[in-house]
Amino acid sequence: xxxxxxxxxxxxxxxxxxxxxxxxxxxxxxxxYWYRQDPGMxxxxxxxxxxxxxxxxxxxxxxxxxxxLKKQNFLLGLESAAPSQTSVYFCASSYxxxxxxxLFFGEGSRLTVL
Amino acid sequence: RKEVEQDPGPFNVPEGATxxxxxxxxxxxxxxxxxxxxxxxxxxxxxMSVYSSGNEDGRFTAQLNRASQYISLLIxxxxxxxxxxxxxxxxxxxxxxxxxxxxxTSLTVIP
Numbered sequence: 001x002x003x004x005x006x007x008x009x010x011x012x013x014x015x016x017x018x019x020x021x022x023x024x025x026x027x028x029x030x031x032x033y034w035y036r037q038d039p040g041m042x043x044x045x046x047x048x049x050x051x052x053x054x055x056x057x058x059x060x061x062x063x064x065x066x067x068x069l070k071k072q073n074f075l076l077g078l079e080s081a082a083p084s085q086t087s088v089y090f091c092a093s094s095y096x097x098x099x100x101x102x103l104f105f106g107e108g109s110r111l112t113v114l
Numbered sequence: 115r116k117e118v119e120q121d122p123g124p125f126n127v128p129e130g131a132t133x134x135x136x137x138x139x140x141x142x143x144x145x146x147x148x149x150x151x152x153x154x155x156x157x158x159x160x161x162m163s164v165y166s167s168g169n170e171d172g173r174f175t176a177q178l179n180r181a182s183q184y185i186s187l188l189i190x191x192x193x194x195x196x197x198x199x200x201x202x203x204x205x206x207x208x209x210x211x212x213x214x215x216x217x218x219t220s221l222t223v224i225p
Contacts, residue, residue, distance in 0.1 A: 031211050035215075040217060042118075042201070042216055042217035042218060043158070043201075044215075045212060045213075045214075058212070090157055094211065094213075102160045103150075103158075103160070103213055105157035105158055105159070107156070107157050108157055
């Protein structure tokens with residue numbers, strides 16, 4: 001049972017390069033999220049999706065784009081990477097029901113922008 | 115003001131000690147509350163949900179005070195394996211089921 005899988009796990013980019021992080025979940029969850037985690041800042045929501053074909057901005061969406069063409073996949077794109085986007089990125093998914101709290105996280109993707 | 119605030123610590127305690135973590139949240143519309151655990155360089159994982167009546171899971175006890183917008187976690191008889199960062203999390207289902215994380219409290223249990 002894979003749960004939430006993120007690829008790639010590690011990546012080094014040069015400023016201005018583009019890349020896509022892929023998140024795949026096999027739990028049939030409606031909701032998916034992309035977070036970034038930086039020292040002293042906690043996890044901050046970048047974008048999220050409440051279902052196939054829908055996306056919404058979170059707390060720190062600038063410089064990122066997302067797509068949810070299939071229910072099981074949520075892609076995070078960086079069109080022109082900047083050093084400020086050096087971070088650990090976590091994808092998560094959850095059921096849509098009220099009062100249920102478990103977010104299932106992927107193992108994280110460590111991105112360094114030089 | 116941050117959505118969720120926690121004392122970052124670090125807390126360094128001997129094995130067998132009791133340690134308490136506190137957390138406050140700013141938005142009274144928050145409806146669900148949780149503690150997550152995050153080991154170094156790993157993903158966060160749910161430790162326990164927090165209910166208004168308080169709840170216990172083995173050595174862990176969580177409390178919620180909605181009037182004060184305050185959440186706590188008590189760990190009794192600390193084990194070396196409890197060393198981790200503990201994240202306080204609140205949820206507002208009506209805002210796209212968004213979860214808001216504190217910055218975490220670091221715990222190291224010393225032999």
